[in-house]
Amino acid sequence: MPDGALPVLDVQNLKTVFQTRSGEVHAVNDVSFSLRPGELLGVVGESGSGKSVTMMSLLGLLPTPPADVRGGTVMFDDKDLLNVNAKTLRDVRGGKIGFVFQDPMTSLNPVYNVGMQIMEPLRKHMGMNKKQAAARAQELLELVGIPDAKRRLADYPHQFSGGMRQRVMIAIALACDPQVLIADEPTTALDVTIQAQILELMKDLRAKLGMAVIWITHDLGVIAGIADRVMVMYGGQVVEHAPVDVLFSDPQHPYTRALLKTIPTITGERAARLTVIEGQPPIMKDAPASCAFRDRCDVAFNRCAVENPPRYDLGAGHDAACFYDARTGEPRDA
Amino acid sequence: MLDTENTPLVSVRDLKMHFPIHAGLLRRRVGEVKAVDGVSFDVIEGETLGLVGESGCGKSTCGRAVLRLYDITSGEITIDGDEIGDTSQAALRTKRPAMQMVFQDPQASLNPRMTVEAIIKEPLDEHTKLSELEKREKVGELMDAVGLNRQFAKRYPQAFSGGQRQRIGIARALALNPKFIVCDEPIAALDVSIQAQVVNLLEDLQEQFGLTYLFISHDLSMVRHIATRVAVMYLGKIVELAPREALYAEPLHPYTKALLSAVPDPDPSLAKASNRIVLQGDVPSPANPPKGCNFCTRCPSVMDICKTTEPTYFEVQPGRFTACHLYENNNDTAE
Ligand SMILES: Nc1ncnc2c1ncn2[C@@H]1O[C@H](COP(=O)(O)OP(=O)(O)OP(=O)(O)O)[C@@H](O)[C@H]1O
Ligand SMILES: Nc1ncnc2c1ncn2[C@@H]1O[C@H](COP(=O)(O)OP(=O)(O)O)[C@@H](O)[C@H]1O
Ligand code: SF4
Ligand code: SF4
Ligand SMILES: [Mg+2]
Numbered sequence: 001m002p003d004g005a006l007p008v009l010d011v012q013n014l015k016t017v018f019q020t021r022s023g024e025v026h027a028v029n030d031v032s033f034s035l036r037p038g039e040l041l042g043v044v045g046e047s048g049s050g051k052s053v054t055m056m057s058l059l060g061l062l063p064t065p066p067a068d069v070r071g072g073t074v075m076f077d078d079k080d081l082l083n084v085n086a087k088t089l090r091d092v093r094g095g096k097i098g099f100v101f102q103d104p105m106t107s108l109n110p111v112y113n114v115g116m117q118i119m120e121p122l123r124k125h126m127g128m129n130k131k132q133a134a135a136r137a138q139e140l141l142e143l144v145g146i147p148d149a150k151r152r153l154a155d156y157p158h159q160f161s162g163g164m165r166q167r168v169m170i171a172i173a174l175a176c177d178p179q180v181l182i183a184d185e186p187t188t189a190l191d192v193t194i195q196a197q198i199l200e201l202m203k204d205l206r207a208k209l210g211m212a213v214i215w216i217t218h219d220l221g222v223i224a225g226i227a228d229r230v231m232v233m234y235g236g237q238v239v240e241h242a243p244v245d246v247l248f249s250d251p252q253h254p255y256t257r258a259l260l261k262t263i264p265t266i267t268g269e270r271a272a273r274l275t276v277i278e279g280q281p282p283i284m285k286d287a288p289a290s291c292a293f294r295d296r297c298d299v300a301f302n303r304c305a306v307e308n309p310p311r312y313d314l315g316a317g318h319d320a321a322c323f324y325d326a327r328t329g330e331p332r333d334a
Numbered sequence: 335m336l337d338t339e340n341t342p343l344v345s346v347r348d349l350k351m352h353f354p355i356h357a358g359l360l361r362r363r364v365g366e367v368k369a370v371d372g373v374s375f376d377v378i379e380g381e382t383l384g385l386v387g388e389s390g391c392g393k394s395t396c397g398r399a400v401l402r403l404y405d406i407t408s409g410e411i412t413i414d415g416d417e418i419g420d421t422s423q424a425a426l427r428t429k430r431p432a433m434q435m436v437f438q439d440p441q442a443s444l445n446p447r448m449t450v451e452a453i454i455k456e457p458l459d460e461h462t463k464l465s466e467l468e469k470r471e472k473v474g475e476l477m478d479a480v481g482l483n484r485q486f487a488k489r490y491p492q493a494f495s496g497g498q499r500q501r502i503g504i505a506r507a508l509a510l511n512p513k514f515i516v517c518d519e520p521i522a523a524l525d526v527s528i529q530a531q532v533v534n535l536l537e538d539l540q541e542q543f544g545l546t547y548l549f550i551s552h553d554l555s556m557v558r559h560i561a562t563r564v565a566v567m568y569l570g571k572i573v574e575l576a577p578r579e580a581l582y583a584e585p586l587h588p589y590t591k592a593l594l595s596a597v598p599d600p601d602p603s604l605a606k607a608s609n610r611i612v613l614q615g616d617v618p619s620p621a622n623p624p625k626g627c628n629f630c631t632r633c634p635s636v637m638d639i640c641k642t643t644e645p646t647y648f649e650v651q652p653g654r655f656t657a658c659h660l661y662e663n664n665n666d667t668a669e
């Protein structure tokens with residue numbers, strides 16, 4: 001995909017806060033990113049780093065209250081999704097933007113058969129009649145590799161295995177030929193051999209359908225295999241963003257660098273001892289006024305305690321939110 | 335016998351754990367789940383034996399059965415010279431201190447109404463005659479050992495993070511100076527950056543107290559890091575057992591090959607070039623395993639004999655065990 005192509009989805013300065021009994025939680029702080037046609041953007045980060053809330057915010061899926069999407073724009077199809085009426089948003093959701101969530105058992109309705117659940121968006125968004133929708137549903141199940149698709153349309157979710165349920169969820173997300181697919185940890189609950197099946201399926205589908213994909217995971221191995229670009233989140237912010245090979249070969253943010261050193265692999269050198277990132281991930285009780293990674297960072301200095309680093313452009317589509325320049329070993333200019 | 339050179343602390347032979355399936359109004363027994371169906375292995379003193387495999391293959395059941403948290407269907411279990419396979423639960427009580435378990439979900443395995451001190455002290459109350467003062471001191475030492483601040487002794491588990499809760503579980507498991515600890519997915523519920531902290535702790539404690547671990551996990555990368563030897567389970571059976579380096583460098587069993595090839599590599603150049611073995615279909619139900627080899631419904635190398643005859647588990651090379659017909663021709667010399 002050419003770098004100059006206009007983004008299909010463009011998110012700027014997204015900010016989401018939760019009101020809780022013990023005060024505010026600043027879950028998403030000034031997150032900006034864009035998605036180009038046909039590309040796969042990987043989003044990584046520890047649990048609680050704001051990956052899901054970011055995506056739910058832009059789809060308008062968070063209950064308000066407690067959630068409060070305080071700012072930002074989400075441009076899709078010449079519209080700002082944060083500023084459209086409920087009906088327009090519903091039409092986009094499950095229509096031109098498909099989504100898949102982590103746990104396929106809670107996302108599928110146990111009381112309806114799988115056929116009904118695939119047909120629903122087809123009838124709602126594409127105006128198909130029952131017969132057309134049934135034919136398309138069968139096609140979709142075949143597309144995601146479920147054998148004996150026609151018969152299985154009548155089956156209920158509990159009659160499918162975890163991997164097959166996740167395939168069904170993907171079929172539903174793909175039902176209306178979306179331009180954008182948002183997948184939130186779609187393989188985290190699955191075994192590796194089943195995950196491998198889903199990842200292969202995803203590669204096939206992208207080649208066939210050419211949609212743009214946002215793939216959220218905490219598994220850097222998965223990202224390495226499927227992403228074009230990667231966005232690393234920490235404390236509700238984007239701390240680094242780069243083309244996938246650059247992120248792995250030349251990570252710049254201290255968190256990304258530490259994370260890559262922490263994970264053991266099944267190939268390559270086996271470290272006698274794992275590198276550890278000491279301490280815990282932060283709980284964002286306030287809007288960040290200092291670097292969120294400060295307490296765990298081994299190169300932190302004075303400035304990190306009094307200012308929140310912006311994303312510094314490092315060239316070639318790479319940026320990192322850090323006052324320290326890992327290339328020179330010096331603080332960046334003030 | 336299986337391991338000749340080193341002394342096994344734990345020795346398991348042909349262990350079976352079948353759970354009955356009841357159905358209908360009269361709850362009649364209609365079948366059984368063969369969760370663990372004839373496994374044999376040794377755990378050498380001081381080593382970490384990794385036990386890997388996909389969800390539902392029987393790892394946890396195996397770990398719990400070895401500690402006799404179940405009354406097993408059949409088999410022999412020797413721990414530190416004592417045969418405990420058919421020992422009564424009452425008689426097991428005196429042996430319990432030597433063998434402990436650390437669980438996956440640090441949240442669910444800690445009583446929310448007990449303070450950290452009470453949780454760690456409980457096994458001391460049950461199994462020792464120490465004075466209250468001695469017990470408190472011991473709890474303090476244990477908290478030091480697992481890296482928990484002693485000042486937190488009076489807090490409740492909810493006040494701790496996942497990684498800290500796992501430290502509480504580990505401190506409790508250590509209270510009675512065990513020799514053997516079954517760690518059942520101790521890091522699965524933790525974040526990547528916290529996983530490394532807990533794994534390093536387990537390694538330190540092993541060295542400090544001379545512990546022997548059975549480390550259950552579905553994370554093959556982490557097992558490569560922590561284990562001395564690795565056993566691979568599929569549908570209630572061990573299909574391969576080998577020293578760590580050999581297993582990862584040159585897996586023998588077709589299932590091990592597929593499993594390793596499915597692990598995503600965090601290196602974009604490798605990941606994109608890989609010719610991954612993608613297994614078709616799902617794991618069959620342990621209530622109704624296939625005839626012949628358990629893996630025959632998904633095996634890329636399946637042969638006719640595999641669908642009729644179960645392969646035997648044998649030592650195919652010194653220290654390497656597998657159960658697969660592909661390796662049975664050179665069986666004659668191996669045993
Ligand atoms: N008490 C029980 N009664 C009946 N079936 C059981 C019982 N405990 C386990 N099983 C079944 O035995 C099989 C093995 O379960 P086990 O929990 O040992 O798997 P596991 O390998 O630990 O899986 P996971 O990776 O998901 O933890 C499964 O099919 C499970 O449903
Ligand atoms: N309903 C909610 N109420 C209060 N806080 C929430 C709620 N949902 C999410 N959060 C908080 O928002 C932050 C980001 O969460 P999330 O986006 O789910 O993380 P991730 O998907 O990266 O694991 C976390 O601190 C989480 O605790
Ligand atoms: S801004 Fe400072 S504390 Fe934050 S990651 Fe960079 S060096 Fe570390
Ligand atoms: S015995 Fe046959 S089916 Fe089983 S793993 Fe070996 S080749 Fe495959
Ligand atoms: Mg999430």
Ligand SMILES: [Mg+2]
Pocket residue numbers: 393394395519
């Ligand atoms: Mg288990």
